[in-house]
Amino acid sequence: MLPMIENRKEWTNWSGSVIATPKLIRYPQTIDEVIEIVRKECILGGKYLRVVGSAHSFTPVAASDQVLVSLDGLQGIVSIDVAQATAVVWAGTKLKLLGELLHERGLAQENLGDIDVQSIAGAMSTGTHGSGHRLGSIATQVIGITVVNGLGEVMEYTEESHPEVFKALQVSLGTLGIIVQVKLRLRKSYVLSYESKRMALSDCLTQLPELIEGNRHFEFFWFPYAETCQVKLMNEADSPISSNRVSDYVNEKLIENTLFGLLSGICRVFPSVSSTISRISASSTPIMTKANYSHRIFATQRTVRFNEIEYNLPKDAMTSVIREMREAMEREKFHVHFPIECRYVAADDIWLSPAYGRDSAYIAVHMYRGMPYKRYFQVMEQIFLRYDGRPHWGKMHTLKAADLMKRYPMWQRFGEIRAQMDPNHFFISPYMRELLGI
Structure with a gap:
């Protein structure tokens, strides 16, 4: 018998931006149970289903008001x-x-x-x-x-x-x-050394070529209305595991989460202090180094919840886009204190990958949960789109099929393959129907 929850009142994603009321939630433990769900609920029952992982998408990409399938029972x-x-x-x-x-x-x-x-x-x-x-x-x-x-x-x-x-x-x-x-x-398995440091945003942008080429991993967080940004560097190392538990706890738990959470709560109650809080946050970003096995270094604890929009851009667009974003912030006076995350990713040949066919820059914009974000995200998105931006599929965006097909050369062929794999649209929710133009 398949485990299920019937008539569940509400399902929500991590940030609370998406709410759904699935009629059934199924938790298959085997491939045969997955097959049974498709045949019973979709082929015989005529319902559509969506599969949910950890509910970390900010869009309704995993949401379903009919059948929701969790693969938590298929791990290892x-x-x-x-x-x-x-x-x-x-x-x-x-x-x-x-x-x-x-x-x-x-x-x-x-x-x-x-x-x-x-x-x-x-x-x-x-x-x-x-x-x-x-x-x-x-x-x-x-x-x-x-x-x-x-x-x-x-x-x-x-x-x-x-x-x-x-x-x-x-x-x-x-x-x-x-x-x-x-x-x-x-x-x-390999060890990564990690370094977090502060740098003037202007210096960071000037030194982008050296920072990109000189490190296996490089990303930076710049804070609205602040001149200081946080630079994170990671490189393979022969050094042994090194970590100061007290320092790590203070920096990663108390400063980056507990303290930042308290400051975020103040911004939600008193939005006008957001620019000041942003500058305070920028000046207090951790200066630290450590080394550990890669999977333990990559992960960052996130207890402060937020909403997010993220776009893929051509690699060389980073500096120009940031300049326009800063000008828009000064013009619009958005009440925002969350940092903007900037990264680089190599090109690939995956049809619906935002990095399809181009070396890419990614810029992620966040707003603390409970604070108004729509106007802020709208203005930033318009900047991204002027630079041929492609949205991250799990982050907020406003594009529909007519816009997306212009940005993905293999869009039509993907649709043909999708129709072959799922001719009756059993895996298509109303949101996905609109997104894909079905």
């Missing part, structure tokens, strides 16, 4: 080949757990983002990425995908066996079927 490693540095893992495996399981066998993923609570399939399917101008998104590490399609069939795909379907599946927004297993290309 299915098989591993240490010599070839590959592993088949269950699609619902959370990145934090996956990192530890792989490390036990002496392996690691080549790159991750700064949040490790997502499922591997959810992170892959929405184009989630980390930083590193020579490194692609998480989806680029996937070399095999097992999926239950809209006909209730279990199918396996690789780039060699089915190149077009595979490229559509790597970033598919859950519209081609329920991904149940993924095969990952890995590498030996």
Whole structure:
């Protein structure tokens, strides 16, 4: 008997920006149970379904008012080949757990983002990425995908066996079927050294070429109305694990979360102090170094909740876009104190990846949960769009199919593959129908 919750009143994502009332929530424990859900609820019952990972998308990409499928019961490693540095893992495996399981066998993923609570399939399917101008998104590490399609069939795909379907599946927004297993290309476990420092934003922008080329990972956070930004650098190291637990606790728990949460609460009650709080936050960003295994360095604790919009841009657009963003902030006087996160990612050939065909800059704009964000995000989005921006699929944006098809050369072909995999639209919610133009 499949575990389920019937007539649940409400489901919400991490930030609270999306609320849904699914009639059924299913928690399959096996591939056969996934097949049963598709056949019973979709093929026989005529319902649509969406699959949810950790609810970290800010858009309704995972929301469903009919059937919601959680893959939390499908976690862990299915098989591993240490010599070839590959592993088949269950699609619902959370990145934090996956990192530890792989490390036990002496392996690691080549790159991750700064949040490790997502499922591997959810992170892959929405184009989630980390930083590193020579490194692609998480989806680029996937070399095999097992999926239950809209006909209730279990199918396996690789780039060699089915190149077009595979490229559509790597970033598919859950519209081609329920991904149940993924095969990952890995590498030996490695240590990363991490450095956080403060730098004048003007100096950071001037030194971008050196910072990008000189580090395996480079990102920076600039604070609205402040001249100081936080620069984060990560590089492979032969050094042993080094960490000061007291210092790490003070910097990462007390300053970046507890204190920042208190300051954010003040901004919500008294929005006019946001610019002052932003400058205070910029001047108190941690100056620190440490080293640890990669999966433990990539992840950053996030207890202060927010809403977010993030766009992919051509790599060379970063400085010009930031200049326009700062001018807009000065003109509009937005009440915002959250930093803007800026990263670089390598080009890929995945059809719906925002980094398709171009080395990319990513800019993520945040607003503290409970504070008005729509006008702020709207103005920033218009700047991004002028530079041929493509939205991160899991972050807020306003684009629909007519806009998106102009930005993705393989948009039409993706739609054709999607129709083959799910001819009856069982994996299409009203939101996805509008997004894809179905």
